[in-house]
Amino acid sequence: MTPWQVRVYWKVATRIDVERIDVSADPKVSARHLTMIERNRSTVVMEAVVENHEAGLLYVEGRLVERLAPGRHAFWTVGRKIEVKRLDLRPHAVEITAQEMLTKDRIALRVTLTAFRRIVDPERTVATVPDVDAWLYRLVQFAIREAVAGRTLDEVLSAKAALDAELRDYVRARIAESGVEVTELGVKDVILPGEIRELVNKVVEAERVAKANLIRRQEETAATRSLLNTARLMEDNPLLLRLKELESLERLVEKVGRIDLHAGNGEGLDALLTRLVRLKAPENA
Known part of the structure; x- marks a missing residue:
């Protein structure tokens, strides 16, 4: 029963027990009371389930009360506003789509980037950043415009590692107090005009x-x-x-099918070996 409701019960044949719960002190619903409540139709209880990879922040009347552990939680909503904000603590990839910009030598190009971020301090993140991905998207856009505007096209194409390091330093310096950590940030593609x-x-x-x-x-x-x-x-x-x-002679005879030797004047084979190939003329010539 909700506050200010009146019900009348016969107690002649049935024992009637009434338990009054003071919900003004502690908004949490105990497990024993939660089993007695019809959850689908209840207007006085709010339930929230916090997964293992999430952080649940409990707000009562707009004020942060505590950080909830993973599991199922239920709260009395009588006379107060209860809200549970859940934040995913896993690493998340943010794609920064191509945007046209000018280099130092006035050449137009488009650059796409990828950033990996994760929330390390949920309380600080909720208090400082309304939308983490949108805020990081705009911040990386400003960083890449400033980096490209100070470089020529050759420097952008050849010094990709230095460009990535500069972008990471720029972004990390500006999100240090937001509870968000950028683990990786780099240029994915550099798109040039056709000509x-x-x-x-x-x-x-x-x-x-x-x-x-x-x-x-x-x-x-x-x-x-x-x-x-x-x-x-x-x-x-x-x-x-x-x-x-002799090596040159070997290469020559490989292409010869037949060799006839004549033994005139007692030369024959000796003439083949000594006179057919000579790299250096005899000294007495």
Whole structure:
């Protein structure tokens, strides 16, 4: 029964007990009383369930009273306003959609970012921030505009790690007293206009071609230097020169199907080995 209700019961054949509950001192409903109340139709009790990953804050007449533990809670609403605010304590990703901005060299681009935040102090968060995600969204927007406006396009594209660190420092310094922690914040995509993207692709392609040419020239120089060293060794070592001549002869005979040897003047095979391939002319020539 709610306050100011009057009911009359016959007590001739049935025992009637009446228990009066003073709800002005403590708004909590005990478990014994909660089992007696028809919850779906009750106008004097408010129930709230706080999950394990949540923080429940109890407000009575707009004043924070306590932080509720996970579980089911019930409160008397007679003569007072009861409200339970639940905050998710798990990490949450906030996507900052693309927005157009100008770099230091007056090139328009769009940047998308991702921030991961979590609530570490629910009481302070509720007292200072009405909407955590919307507030963080706007704060990151201001941070990325300021960071991009002070950099050229090349600096934005090449120094992504430095840009992410600057954004994290900017945001963390401004949310330090709000009870919210930003664990990660970084640039997800940098979207360039069509003509600028084509120019950047051409520059990247030219850099790769130049790098490939440089590597090829270095390899050619190394091969020439190695060949020069080999020539010097053969010049000072006749046996090494003879081995090189025989190696060249081997490569030649691989393409020959038939070899006829004539033993005239007592030469034959010796003439094949000594006169067919010579890298160095005889000294008596």
